[in-house]
Amino acid sequence: MPVYVNRSIVSWALGVAGASLVVKILLHHVFRFEPVDQTSVHNALVSSAIFVLGFVLVATISDYKESERIPGDFAGNVEDLFNDAAELRKAYDFDLEPFRRNLVALLDSFRHGTREGRRESRRLMGDLHTTFGQMNAAGVPPNYVTKLKQQEAVLMTQLSRVNYIQRVQFIPSAMLLVRLITATIIVILLLTEVDSFAGGALIVATFTFLLVYLQRLIQVVSVPFQDEGHTRDDVSLFLVREAAAYLESKAPSTGQRDTGEDGAAGGEEPLL
Template sequence: MFADQLDPEAQRFPWLGRVWFFSRVGLILLALLAVKLLVHRMGWEVLDPNLLLPALVASEVFLLGFLLNGILMDYKESEKIPGELAAALECLAMEVRSIRELHPEAEVVGSLALLVRFSEELLAWMKHGGLDTRLLDCLDELQRSIQQLGIWLAAPLQARLLLELANIRRALYRIEVIREITFVPTVYWMAYAGTGFLIGGLILTEIEPFGESLFFIAVISFLLIKLLLLIADLDNPFARGEVMSVENVSLLPVSLAIRRLQDLVEAA
């Protein structure tokens, strides 16, 4: 409930993406089984069971495991980014707010307001994507405002604030890279081609009894197709704005930081 209040979009139809995910797998699986039935009735099963078939299955599983392992590394890194951004935003706010305690005449409300506006733009961008100049311009404006506060800051503190801004900028570009760049596209093509050849081979192979062959084809196809779709979804962990995306990192730390920054500006 608390998460819903911070981020109303976080729990909007949470089941819809998963239902669509399994529906896609089910529809593809039904189509493959229908093709297998047609091939069996028409006598087009031109291949015989071969000892190389288990080797083909093992090689495809190895390839998918390699791909999934690489995707999970990026996903685990992505899980840390919202927390790091939230910490950097709150650190900036607290340091800027502390200037008023040492120099009551310092005007920090404008910088804090810019920080809140940038944080809100950041959260909207993390949800819906599309890195544009508006977000970067807002960050540039925030940096200029903090640099102007340097007349009241000691050099080490000013350097610390600029370092936090640099970390935020670095995180923005890292998110964009994770979103837009597919993990090793050649391996993706190999995985899709291998899955296609394997399932096609199973469909064209005459395996008796026929009922058991349908069962094994259904299970193997289900696991391979589901894993391929899951890998494609994990490849972009910042796709919460897409209704059909299933596995995404939590943006709750950023939402919580924005709420705290808003309270800080109101108190200032």
């Protein structure tokens, strides 16, 4: 199984590490300005910085893991909602096709709405109630309609959760602290005089790479739904696409009246 690396994070970290190496060379050979002596405090500072960065990363990953589950749950709930409605259509006379089209549009809106907002998704969720009203008029038992409405409420909860994770930053003060720690440690390392310059400069560049990589990784993980193809760490929405394809396959043939699988407009109550 191939291991994918987020090139944007690696490139950014390598760029900053390379810049720090150039600055270190200039400070040592050109400006002769390295006023900080190397002490055991440096080890404590670097260790503390990595600990804080790791703590914030672990905290943000919990939301990321939840975001990975939501698309699959959302797609499964939409398919279940359609299948239940299709089962009801076998016994009661209401128009299922607008309901199916609304669900397909809802899945497409979810794919874009996770990144751009959920106003369109909210409107489509409201349109589902038109079919619920038709079900009531067709004599569908209220408990069946209530079950469908509960499934719709779960979808709305999932949409709201995605929108919250995307827009609300994890403890803004902690994120500011991460940036300050990263910048402070890098500056201190650049101004520190080391006994072996070549080895010391390499260590400075290495620590800079690690600190910047962690800081950038935290930023990416805190916004799990990036633009399409923006990063390899983006939460995949392939299950949402598959659910949309499944519902598209359930479209009635041209000219065929939507009467369910057996073509009946009435009969026995469905088993949900």
